[in-house]
Structures are given as C-alpha cells and as structure tokens.
Amino acid sequence: MRIPREVVEAIKDRCDIVDLIGSYVTLRRAGSNYNGPCPFHSERTPSFTVFPDSQSFFCFGCEAGGDAFTFIMRSENLDYPNAIEFLAKRTGVDIPRTAEEEKRGLSRKRVYEMNLIAARFFRECLFDPVLGREGMAYLQEKRGLSVPVIRRFGLGFAPNDFTALVTVLKKEGYSEQEMKEAFLCGISQKSGRAYDYFRNRIMFPVIDTTGNVVAFSGRDVGGDSKAKYLNSSDTPGFQKRKHLYALNFAKNHCTDELILCEGNMDVVALHAAGFENAVASLGTALTDDHARIMAKYTKQVILAYDSDEAGQRAAHRAMGIFAKVGLDVRILQMRDAKDPDEFIKKFGADRFRQLLKQSRTGFDFKLQTVLSRHDIAIPDEKIKAANELCEIIARVYSSAEREVYITAVADKLGLSTESLKGDVDRNRSKQAKAGRQQDSRHAQLSAMNLGDKINPEAAGSVQAAAAEETIIGLLLLYAEHRKAVSSRLVSLASENFVTSFHRRAFEAIMVLEQSDGGFEFSLLGEYFTPEEMGRLAKLEQKRRVLTENGTPVLRGAVETLIAAKEKKEVKEASTMDGLQMLLAGKRKNIKKNTEED
Numbered sequence: 146m147r148i149p150r151e152v153v154e155a156i157k158d159r160c161d162i163v164d165l166i167g168s169y170v171t172l173r174r175a176g177s178n179y180n181g182p183c184p185f186h187s188e189r190t191p192s193f194t195v196f197p198d199s200q201s202f203f204c205f206g207c208e209a210g211g212d213a214f215t216f217i218m219r220s221e222n223l224d225y226p227n228a229i230e231f232l233a234k235r236t237g238v239d240i241p242r243t244a245e246e247e248k249r250g251l252s253r254k255r256v257y258e259m260n261l262i263a264a265r266f267f268r269e270c271l272f273d274p275v276l277g278r279e280g281m282a283y284l285q286e287k288r289g290l291s292v293p294v295i296r297r298f299g300l301g302f303a304p305n306d307f308t309a310l311v312t313v314l315k316k317e318g319y320s321e322q323e324m325k326e327a328f329l330c331g332i333s334q335k336s337g338r339a340y341d342y343f344r345n346r347i348m349f350p351v352i353d354t355t356g357n358v359v360a361f362s363g364r365d366v367g368g369d370s371k372a373k374y375l376n377s378s379d380t381p382g383f384q385k386r387k388h389l390y391a392l393n394f395a396k397n398h399c400t401d402e403l404i405l406c407e408g409n410m411d412v413v414a415l416h417a418a419g420f421e422n423a424v425a426s427l428g429t430a431l432t433d434d435h436a437r438i439m440a441k442y443t444k445q446v447i448l449a450y451d452s453d454e455a456g457q458r459a460a461h462r463a464m465g466i467f468a469k470v471g472l473d474v475r476i477l478q479m480r481d482a483k484d485p486d487e488f489i490k491k492f493g494a495d496r497f498r499q500l501l502k503q504s505r506t507g508f509d510f511k512l513q514t515v516l517s518r519h520d521i522a523i524p525d526e527k528i529k530a531a532n533e534l535c536e537i538i539a540r541v542y543s544s545a546e547r548e549v550y551i552t553a554v555a556d557k558l559g560l561s562t563e564s565l566k567g568d569v570d571r572n573r574s575k576q577a578k579a580g581r582q583q584d585s586r587h588a589q590l591s592a593m594n595l596g597d598k599i600n601p602e603a604a605g606s607v608q609a610a611a612a613e614e615t616i617i618g619l620l621l622l623y624a625e626h627r628k629a630v631s632s633r634l635v636s637l638a639s640e641n642f643v644t645s646f647h648r649r650a651f652e653a654i655m656v657l658e659q660s661d662g663g664f665e666f667s668l669l670g671e672y673f674t675p676e677e678m679g680r681l682a683k684l685e686q687k688r689r690v691l692t693e694n695g696t697p698v699l700r701g702a703v704e705t706l707i708a709a710k711e712k713k714e715v716k717e718a719s720t721m722d723g724l725q726m727l728l729a730g731k732r733k734n735i736k737k738n739t740e741e742d
C-alpha cells in the first residue's frame with residue numbers, strides 16, 4: 146500500500162510527539178528533552194527519552210526508537226499503514242484512498258457485515274423451538290443462563306447442517322470466497338463445494354470495543370465433535386492474539402480490575418452473576434498483546450484460571466507476561482470447583498466476591514507453590530524452601546515489600562526474620578553481581594557487534610559496519626549529504642556496503658531522496674520493522690550529538706568502508722581456498738545482477 150506523502154506530513158504537522166507519548170507514559174522534562182519509564186521494556190531507571198526538537202524518541206536501555214509512527218507501531222502493535230491510519234484518526238487527517246485500498250477496506254467491512262448476518266441467523270436458530278431446542282436446553286438447564294443474559298451476549302446456535310449459513314449468505318450476495326475469508330465456511334477439497342464451518346455448536350459472537358462482530362467462538366454441544374471449542378481463525382478483521390472476549394462490556398467496568406478467565410462460558414457466567422469486568426482470551430494462551438491491551442483499561446488483573454494443574458501452570462506463565470507491562474496480578478484460588486462458572490453455580494456470587502477479595506498476590510502464590518513442594522517438617526526440606534523463597538524475595542524491588550514478605554516467610558517456616566533478611570541480602574548482592582556481569586558481557590558483545598539481531602553481519606566486519614553506521618547516520622540527518630551522494634559528488638553505491646541491513650537502509654534513503662518531495666524519515670516505516678526503525682533512530686541520534694558532521698566526515702567514512710571491504714575480501718580469499726572463493730563471490734554477483742535485469 147502506498148501511503149501518500151501528504152498524509153504523513155499532515156499528521157506530523159498536527160501531532161506533537163511529546164503529547165502523543167505523554168498519553169502512554171508519564172514524561173518528565175529533562176533539559177530540552179523528556180524522560181520517562183520505557184513502555185517497551187521494564188526498567189528501574191528511566192532510559193527512555195523523547196526529543197521534541199527532532200520529534201523522535203529513543204530508549205537507551207532496549208534501543209527502541211523512531212518517530213511518532215514507529216511509536217504507534219510498537220505500542221499499538223500495528224503495521225505501518227495501520228499506524229498511519231491510527232494517527233490520521235487521532236489528528237483528524239483524511240486519507241485519500243486508492244481503488245485497491247477501497248477494495249481491501251471493503252473486505253474487512255464485508256467480513257463484519259457477514260458476521261452480523263451470521264450472528265442474527267445463529268440467534269434465530271437458537272430461539273427456534275425446533276432447531277434450537279438442544280442448544281437452548283444446554284444454555285438454560287445445564288448452564289443456568291437466563292434469556293436476558295443469552296440475549297445480552299447475542300448467543301446463538303449453529304444447526305447441524307452443512308449448508309444452512311452458506312445458503313443465507315449466498316442469498317445476501319456474498320461469494321463463497323468471501324465466506325471462506327471470514328472463516329464462516331470451508332470449501333470441500335473433494336467436491337469443491339462450500340460448507341458451514343460451525344455446526345451443532347453454541348455460538349458466541351466476539352464483539353470488538355467499537356461494536357463490530359469480528360469473530361465467533363463455537364462450543365460443541367453434541368459431544369461427538371473433536372474440539373470442544375472452535376474459534377474463528379485470523380481474518381482480515383480479527384487477530385486472535387489481540388482480542389479479548391467480552392472486553393466490549395468489561396471495558397466500562399474495569400478501572401480497578403479485570404478478571405481474566407480461560408473460557409467464554411466462565412465470562413458469561415461471571416457477567417450474569419454481576420461481575421461485568423470479566424474477559425477471556427480466545428482459543429489461545431495469553432499473549433503480550435493481550436496484556437498490553439488490558440493495561441490500557443485497568444491497573445490490576447485477577448487471574449481466574451481453572452484450578453487444575455494446566456490452569457495453574459498457565460497462571461504462572463501469565464504472571465510473567467503481566468509483569469512485563471507493569472500490571473499488578475492477583476491469583477484466584479478456587480477449592481471444590483474446577484472453574485469460575487462451576488464455583489458460582491455451587492457457592493453463589495457472594496462467595497465468589499469473597500474469593501476475589503482473598504485473591505493472592507503474586508508472592509503469596511509463589512510462596513504457596515514452594516511450600517507445596519517441600520515438607521517443612523523435615524529440616525533439609527525446610528532449608529531448601531527457605532533458600533528458594535529468599536531468592537524470590539531478593540528479586541523484589543521495594544524494600545518495604547521485601548520486609549513484608551520476609552515476615553510472612555519467617556512466620557510460615559518458624560525462622561527468625563534476621564536470619565532470613567541476611568539470606569535475602571546475600572542473594573541480592575549475588576544477583577546484582579550477576580546482573581553487572583551480564584551487563585558488561587552485553588556491552589562487550591555489542592562493542593564487538595555480536596548478538597546484534599538487527600544487523601548480525603556487523604560482527605564479521607566490525608570496521609566496515611562502523612563506517613556504514615557513520616554514513617547512514619549522516620544521510621539520515623542531512624539533506625546536503627543525500628544530495629552529494631545522489632549527484633555523485635560523493636561516490637557511493639549499494640555495492641560498497643558490506644552488511645545487508647545498512648545496504649537496505651542506504652537504498653531506501655536514496656529511493657526516497659529521488660522521489661517527488663524528497664527524503665522523509667517517517668516514510669522509511671514502509672521498508673523497515675519497528676525494531677529496525679529503532680536502529681535507524683539510534684544511528685541518527687548518535688550523529689546528532691556529534692559536532693563534526695560535514696562532508697569530510699562522510700568522505701572519510703566512505704573511504705574507510707571501501708578499504709575495509711577490500712581488505713575483508715582479500716582476507717577471505719587468502720584464508721579460505723583463496724581465489725576460488727573470490728571468484729565464486731564475483732560469479733554470484735554477476736548472476737544476481739543478471740537476475741535483477
């Protein structure tokens with residue numbers, strides 16, 4: 146998709162990066178820039194900086210960086226065109242659409258329209274005394290749901306019929322291809338005919354926060370189907386890893402906390418019992434995207450996962466994911482019920498409310514897990530438990546919190562707080578030392594360009610890569626250097642580059658430079674991932690703070706690069722079967738060139 150440059154420029158005119166990023170994280174002025182906690186990695190000292198002058202940001206901790214578009218790509222998890230759309234909406238800029246985009250936009254719109262028709266059809270079937278008898282019996286008798294709740298969630302029933310929905314949608318003018326794209330039908334490989342995907346299932350429409358029916362989750366009632374739940378796969382209007390079931394309702398009731406369950410049925414049961422802040426992920430384990438979305442709506446998540454071992458393992462995993470986005474997590478522990486739905490049915494809403502109040506903090510949960518693994522009546526086991534717990538407490542940042550936990554453990558194990566505190570402190574200094582070692586290893590590696598995921602080739606050609614960095618930084622920053630290269634005043638071409646990441650950067654910069662309107666940093670988003678954009682922002686930033694950025698620096702870097710590349714080729718030729726290697730390389734180049742022709 147080609148983004149009209151005018152749109153990007155209009156957005157940049159109207160969008161101030163400090164306001165934009167300030168609406169995601171708390172920024173503090175620091176000289177002419179702003180600092181804040183990085184939204185992309187967890188850190189204790191803010192190394193995330195926003196530069197109003199260049200309308201850019203950079204994190205010295207995780208090297209995320211770029212402009213407003215890169216920021217939105219990363220924090221909203223959007224691709225470049227959608228990030229532009231997002232900011233266009235926010236700033237009130239219109240995006241003129243090409244015919245192809247109209248078509249693509251239409252396909253998403255048509256998916257939603259088809260879904261809406263399907264949802265109505267499923268609902269009619271559920272309320273049909275004959276077709277929906279089995280489904281209705283299941284919901285009312287087995288699940289104890291009332292008609293108002295069934296209606297509120299728009300529940301429906303997909304009849305046990307291969308062509309029921311396909312026929313309805315065809316009548317409405319949708320093609321089989323469209324239905325397939327919307328994950329409403331499959332096409333039989335044998336007969337080539339379309340067949341209903343969802344059959345003999347209770348249907349839960351998934352509604353996004355703007356009210357579109359984006360997908361379906363179907364629960365088997367016949368019992369003969371392989372999968373208990375069948376969920377829509379990703380479609381042009383739906384991505385599993387980013388959607389939460391019932392967030393459309395819960396978003397208005399969750400400033401204090403969200404309850405995260407495993408299944409749709411739990412969510413419906415909780416809402417019906419008055420807990421309107423319950424959501425579930427859809428046929429997928431919790432993702433970082435889910436956690437980030439939740440963090441937008443609430444401060445605390447209560448995990449109401451199933452009480453079986455798999456559920457508890459999933460809870461452990463989820464805690465780690467939530468910690469990354471800074472959400473406070475508590476864990477609900479149900480006894481004598483396998484999930485929230487069953488618990489409420491057995492013991493009622495009030496008991497569940499009590500359970501919520503007693504939900505354990507992450508530490509309580511870990512404490513209990515450790516205690517369940519060791520029999521503390523045996524001295525050896527008690528020591529093991531104490532050691533494990535001290536190590537966990539040592540990782541807690543706040544000293545007040547550590548003190549509370551130490552007291553709790555001392556109490557549980559019958560040990561003195563002093564001895565535990567000593568152990569925790571020893572663990573802390575051990576961890577700090579390990580951390581420092583890791584940091585310095587990391588610094589060493591990055592000085593040697595090893596472990597560089599964005600430009601792995603840099604490790605093999607340190608000198609050339611460094612010269613390339615200078616060149617890219619200068620070209621990103623100064624129009625005069627881009628002109629010098631495009632007018633051949635400074636002789637530099639793609640072939641001169643050693644690492645393919647820098648070569649791509651060079652090519653993209655020059656393509657934009659020679660296009661109507663010239664180079665614009667924000668337009669690079671079309672060619673690079675947000676991580677790569679971060680690297681480009683870093684290279685730009687690195688040059689920006691230097692005083693010497695004139696033509697001699699550029700020429701010097703180009704000379705260094707060319708010399709380093711020759712040296713590298715000669716070295717490779719002499720170390721590895723000499724000439725042959727060089728020849729093979731040349732042949733490959735020739736072949737590549739002819740292919741490109």
Ligand SMILES: [Zn+2]
Binds near residue numbers: 208
């Ligand atoms: Zn960071």
